[in-house]
Amino acid sequence: MRYLIAGNGPAAVNAARAIRSLDAAGEIVMVSPEANEPYSRITVPEYMAGETDESGMLFAPGFYEDCGVQTRLGASVASLRPEEHTAVLSSGEEIKYDRLLLATGATPFVPDWADMSLRGMYTLWNKADAEQIRQSMAPGENAVIAGAGLVAFQAARALNAYGMKVTLVARRYIMSRQLDAHAAEMLKSTAESCGVRVLLHTSVSELHSEGGEVTGVTLTSGERIDTRCVLACMGTKPNLDMLTGLLDCEGGVDVDDYMRTALPDVYAAGDIVRAKMHGGGRGVRAIWPNAVAQGRTAGLNMAGCPTIWEGSRAMNSIKLFGLSFISAGATDAAEGETETLLSAKPNDYRKLITDGDGVLRGVMFAGAVREAGILAARVGEKPGGFRGSLPEAEPDIVRE
């Protein structure tokens, strides 16, 4: 049996491990344009700022050898001939497979105003980006970050720690996928107290350059900022070019409960998939824990052990500018749900969301995150007396 895996991120690695746990003799071939051992994207901002080195980024050192994986690094899966069970690589090589896993992750979205050929204009997604950005970094100089999501704030934290004067330009909400409005305000004021300018309700309207180098930006507010370093952190799109003409997969490839795509013997996992979600519905949940769990589920199924995907979870645990945030499930109550504020003190914000049946629908903690993990793991359950697990916490306010 030959298993072909496109990608070498957490979804790919955990699929390979699951396959190997069931099939000691099968051939596993892994393809990735990134010619390195599997590393964590989460550490890319730290690597950029010199807070960690390459070895500190690896999440599975020695993996290829330990797992008995053959590699084709420096090449990508360019197209498929599904009826022949064949993948064509960017190198021209054709590889036949019995089972194929697509775990190709995502690529940053590039806004219209950004000219990526200019020195000083960057996205922040992989090791190569971090190495390029480092060349324009100098303590005391200005940096502009366009975007207000998790990657934008991680970049802001790292550049700020490096000593740059960071301006973060946010069109609308701050980290709306992970935080509610109150926690977002806590993050904003904490970032500002560390010296980051956070500008809301504006965006970059023009990029200025001279001699092939970025010199500044103008914002829709009219403000001009001189800088040699501009980062666009404005979301991503899934790497699914190899499915062009084969499947309609705008925004993500659909998988069934066994992580199978609609193509024969082709599975998918991680940031590229639109899968069943915990609590109902289908969607893309592009976070590390889902990539790990989906990769494992896909791998077990590929190796012949039917395993049902339980559903992607919304769960985030982040520390930014010294402030911890943990959220899981919903961050705001929907109609008919109740928000219970266990605490709304400065640096200690704890909110639970329950539905009419007492089922825990969401957890939003910021600052004091003790016990948050226990509650986050119980989203979707009816944890009778959940307040009992927080003995000191009497609800401050209950909003229906």
Ligand SMILES: Cc1cc2nc3c(=O)[nH]c(=O)nc-3n(C[C@H](O)[C@H](O)[C@H](O)COP(=O)(O)OP(=O)(O)OC[C@H]3O[C@@H](n4cnc5c(N)ncnc54)[C@H](O)[C@@H]3O)c2cc1C
């Ligand atoms: C700066 C940053 C910070 C983040 N912080 C967090 C965080 O705090 N918490 C969290 O949960 N998540 C975080 N994430 C997101 C998390 O890293 C991703 O959800 C996770 O890496 C997805 O895993 P994956 O295996 O699906 O894809 P990836 O890790 O992106 O791996 C995909 C692999 O496929 C390769 N590839 C691409 N195209 C092809 C092709 N055509 N053929 C073969 N290989 C291909 C890529 O080179 C890559 O090696 C962060 C991401 C970034 C960039």
